[in-house]
Amino acid sequence: MSPLQDAARQLRTSIRAATAGLVGRDQLAELIVLAAVAQEHLLVVGPPGTGKSAVVRRVAQALGGRYFEYLLGRFTEPSELFGPVDLRKLREGSVETDVTGMLPQAEVAFLDEVFLGSTAILNTLLGVLNERRFRRGHTQLDCPLRVCVGAANALPEDEALAAFGDRFLLHTFVEPVADHQLEALLAGGWAAEQAPLPAGGALQQLDLLSQQLKHVQLDAARPALAQAIRLLRQAGIALSDRRIVKAQRLVAAAAVLAGRLQAGQADLWPLLYVLPTQQAQHSAREVLRELLAAASHPHLFAAVEEASQQPLSRAARLAEAARGWLAAEAGAAPAEALLREIDANFTAATLPPELAALRAQLGERLALAG
Amino acid sequence: MNPPPLLAAAAAGGWRWRAREAQQRPRAAVAWGREVSRQLLQRLGRLPATQQASLSATAGGELLVVTGEAAELPWVEGVAYAAPCAEAPQLWLPLLSEPELPADLIARALQQRFGRAPLLLWPAPLAVVPLDRQLPVGPALLARVAQQWRQPR
Numbered sequence A: 001m002s003p004l005q006d007a008a009r010q011l012r013t014s015i016r017a018a019t020a021g022l023v024g025r026d027q028l029a030e031l032i033v034l035a036a037v038a039q040e041h042l043l044v045v046g047p048p049g050t051g052k053s054a055v056v057r058r059v060a061q062a063l064g065g066r067y068f069e070y071l072l073g074r075f076t077e078p079s080e081l082f083g084p085v086d087l088r089k090l091r092e093g094s095v096e097t098d099v100t101g102m103l104p105q106a107e108v109a110f111l112d113e114v115f116l117g118s119t120a121i122l123n124t125l126l127g128v129l130n131e132r133r134f135r136r137g138h139t140q141l142d143c144p145l146r147v148c149v150g151a152a153n154a155l156p157e158d159e160a161l162a163a164f165g166d167r168f169l170l171h172t173f174v175e176p177v178a179d180h181q182l183e184a185l186l187a188g189g190w191a192a193e194q195a196p197l198p199a200g201g202a203l204q205q206l207d208l209l210s211q212q213l214k215h216v217q218l219d220a221a222r223p224a225l226a227q228a229i230r231l232l233r234q235a236g237i238a239l240s241d242r243r244i245v246k247a248q249r250l251v252a253a254a255a256v257l258a259g260r261l262q263a264g265q266a267d268l269w270p271l272l273y274v275l276p277t278q279q280a281q282h283s284a285r286e287v288l289r290e291l292l293a294a295a296s297h298p299h300l301f302a303a304v305e306e307a308s309q310q311p312l313s314r315a316a317r318l319a320e321a322a323r324g325w326l327a328a329e330a331g332a333a334p335a336e337a338l339l340r341e342i343d344a345n346f347t348a349a350t351l352p353p354e355l356a357a358l359r360a361q362l363g364e365r366l367a368l369a370g
Numbered sequence B: 001m002n003p004p005p006l007l008a009a010a011a012a013g014g015w016r017w018r019a020r021e022a023q024q025r026p027r028a029a030v031a032w033g034r035e036v037s038r039q040l041l042q043r044l045g046r047l048p049a050t051q052q053a054s055l056s057a058t059a060g061g062e063l064l065v066v067t068g069e070a071a072e073l074p075w076v077e078g079v080a081y082a083a084p085c086a087e088a089p090q091l092w093l094p095l096l097s098e099p100e101l102p103a104d105l106i107a108r109a110l111q112q113r114f115g116r117a118p119l120l121l122w123p124a125p126l127a128v129v130p131l132d133r134q135l136p137v138g139p140a141l142l143a144r145v146a147q148q149w150r151q152p153r
Helices: A003-019 A026-038 A052-063 A078-082 A087-091 A119-130 A159-165 A179-194 A203-215 A222-234 A241-257 A278-287 A301-308 A311-328 A332-345 A353-369 B005-011 B034-046 B049-053 B103-114 B139-150
Strands: A042-045 A067-071 A108-112 A133-136 A139-142 A147-152 A170-173 B017-019 B028-032 B056-060 B063-067 B080-084 B091-094 B097-099 B119-123 B126-130
Touching (some): A026 A042, A026 A052, A026 A170, A026 A203, A026 A241, A026 A301, A052 A147, A078 A133, A119 A133, A119 A159, A170 A278, A311 A332, A311 A353, A332 A353, B005 B126, B028 B034, B034 B063, B034 B139, B091 B097, B091 B103, B097 B103, B103 B126
Parallel strands (some): A042 A147, A067 A108, B091 B119
Antiparallel strands (some): A133 A139, B017 B097, B028 B063, B056 B063, B119 B126
């Protein structure tokens, strides 16, 4: 296994530890890691109480980076995010900010209700997000920020705020957990509260992958990416040139997270998250159906599945779940649920060989248990 | 009863089925054939009473259809899954195949022919199964189905 593949695998283990018990939130954890490797930021739109902050906190814990979290309000002062003015330096005539333990020192940040920030806050944030540079008064610092996750109940209608929202390259929309998952939510939520937070240490792997981004060969992916943009335009779904160009970072990040330095059509799926609105993402799934049919990823199952919503993308998740059950054999019900989901998604003719083998093993073990 | 013209036309190759990707969650487990339907019946018998109570079933000679929420549906080797059609909720179809004809037209044609709803339309064997007289799954129903299957025909 190459160092790149090893780092990608370890990062996957960290994501899994971070989302243990958080029902239906794997996708969010995977997108945080994708954004961090691409050195971009993620905007999460959805109602409160959907576990957004819990996921970011646990991913940050798994990465082991310095974490900063804040719930913004209309009256939030810049000092609450960036730190207070250093009084000692002020006496000497210089306006400097004491950033100890504040956003400029964070490696992972979560800003809830991010659009409620004042103009002063958003302007300073722009520098931190875009250039990873904090400027305030006489203070000018490089920021170690890997990823900022912004959250909001809805996308802003105000143009200036929309422009700020555009700085988050990835947009994702979370819903409350579906009815059929309520039992799992209750059981998982209870277990997650008791379980210790995952041990950190994955930041090193993340940085290693991030550094490889510039070496990724995009030649094989570019024609398909251009074709995808053409199809989106034909369907009336516009993307700014900036977002189109930056989408390549996500495609490259998907490749390195799969342990590869060559990106191909299978890595196009992050493009869906570059579309800024839920409606555009919904329409794009249909428009890009053929192009995304090849979408797959050995580690980011949930994010790929949500993007393409096609059987091949489900196969990887089902295979991992099957391997997990076969290793642990934790009760018959999950195995039966897995077999049901496999058979509800694949016929004998369409079942990928690896999943077919796992299905057979599950069936045998279940028969023995029954 | 003669086969409805729709099924006769399908049998004569007048229209075909095509594969489709699962767009919905399963709402019915469908077991065709002697072996699979018997296995499904046995599986139902081993389910906890609470899970049994959340399911309903209808049985034929070599057929057992169990309906319920996806998370409660049982699995046995050879079982297939079905769900109501999004365009015509009174028509239930396999998750992984669909007729080439518009579903709403099929639903209307079958409704006129059978006067019952909902109806499950199945490709192999080609059949229409009324789902309006499903009974709650429980020991009494399972025993009755088992007894019916034991009787010589």
